[in-house]
Amino acid sequence: MKAMVLSDIAKLELREVPRPGVQQYEVLVRVSAVGLCGTDFHIFSGQANYNINQRGKVIPLVEQPQILGHELVGIVEEVGSLVKDLHIGDRVVIDQGLNCLSRRRQPKCEYCVSGDSHQCQFFSEHGITGLPGGLAEYIAVPAVNAIPINSDLETIAAVLTEPLGCISHALDRGTRSRTRYVINTEDIDQRVRSILIFGAGPAGLLFIQYLYKVLNYDGLILVSEPNQQKRELASCFGAEVIDPQVVDLVDVVQEKTGGRRVEYLIDACGAGSVFKDIPALIRRQATVLLYGLGHAGVDLSVLNNLQFMEPTLVAAIGASGGFRSDGRPCTYDRALGLLTAKQIEVTSWITHCYQSLESVPQAFTSDHLEPDYIKGVLVL
Ligand SMILES: [Zn+2]
Ligand SMILES: [Zn+2]
Structure with missing residues (x-):
């Protein structure tokens, strides 16, 4: 089969690779769509490599090339001999993470x-930690990692199941942590009144919608975003937007919150430089949700002033959640349900569609750096 292989930093090659075999409890899925994610771009550019050996050492791409792609929708092509609940032709979204139930x-x-399935002690992840991802014609996964799409939901929207699951999990991490301020609590002193989100890329746009439409949060959401197109979308979803290049972010946040500052801050951009502003933006003992990755360009001394505010730092990664009775992941199931019910809108900000594996490198080398790029999806 054909696969787009990352054989070294910034080196994507279309290769002929063996089509994966199917074990008893697995399914072979013909890939229909793959969402391209910031994590893919980080791995491509060499900013990140999550393929580590038993001793925590990074395995270079030249030693173990990576097929990227972890936001996956496809059609079941072959079913393992002991799989009873999936059939050839079923449309599925895939949980790319292998956990104890998968194994x-x-x-x-x-x-x-x-x-906390994406923190499984035996975890590994297709498209990220060395296992082959979806930028290929086929992928084989355990049947419990394939969640049937029982509706006519567009494939291009279904591909956002994984990113939406990550947002839902991240906010859940906040809810499960002991924090001074709490979203939606009755107690007025503890109640989160204002949330500031850094970045209105895919993650920021999903956070806004999830907070307002799923959690029914009714406070203020401020979004700091330099890109105009993204600000417009954030505004459509109900946020008050700020262009930090034009106004002083600290002044605006002070003014909009009546001097209180925000009780909850979400970093959904991963730019290291935003950290130096956080102490002036948050209320003491606020919650700071670390979602974006990257953090390049600053040294850890930026944490000094942040520590003085005693925030609760909540870190979140992946789309962990419990399991349905059939072993499938609850978070993906819920996210798929929200997309199916059109409770979360995603198609308006999918800006780039790629129709073939051959055209995908363009997203990595140029498109995603352009101001009109928000989300790219490969649709086969
Ligand atoms: Zn991702
Ligand atoms: Zn486990």
Whole structure:
């Protein structure tokens, strides 16, 4: 089969690779669509490499090339001999993360027991940690990692299941943490009144919608975003937008919050430079949700002034969640449901569609750096 292989930093090659075989409890899925994510661009550019060996050492791409792509929708092409609940032709979204249920491990590790499936002790991830991803014609995954799409939801929207699952999990991490300020609490002193989000890329746009439409948060959401197109979208979804290149972010946040500053801050951009502003933007003992990755360009001394504010720093990664009775991941199931019900809108900000594997490198080398790029999807 054909696959787009990252054989070294910034080197994508279309290669002929063996089509994966199917084990008893697996399905072979013909890839229909792959969302391109910031994580893919980070790995491509060499800013990140999450393929590490047992001792925590990074395995270079030249040693183990990576097929990227972890936001996946496809059609079941072949079914393992012991798979009873999926059939050839079923349309599915894929949880790219292999956990204890994927591996049929008994007993489950403590993280799978607590529903933190993407922190599974035996975790590995297609498209990220060395296992082949979806920028290929086919991918084989355990049947429990394939969630059937039982509706006519557009494939291009279904591909946002994984990113939406990550947003839902991230906010859930905040809810599960002991924090001074709480979203939607009745207690007026503890109640989060204002949230500031850095960045209105795909993550920021999903955070705004999830907070307003799913959690029914009714406070203020401020979004700091230098890109006009993204600001317009954030504004459409109900946020008050700020262009930090034109106005002083600290002044605006002070003014909009009546001097209180925000009780909850979400970094959905991953730019290291925003960290130096955080102490002046948050209320003391606020919650700071670390979502974006990258953080380049600053040294850790930016944390000094932040520490003085005693924030609760909440870190979130992936789309962890518990399991349905059939072993499939709840977070993906819920996210797919929200997209199907059109509760979360995604198609208006998918700016780039790629129709072939051959055309995908363009997203990596140039398109995603352009101001009109928000989200790219490969549709085969
Ligand atoms: Zn991603
Ligand atoms: Zn586990």
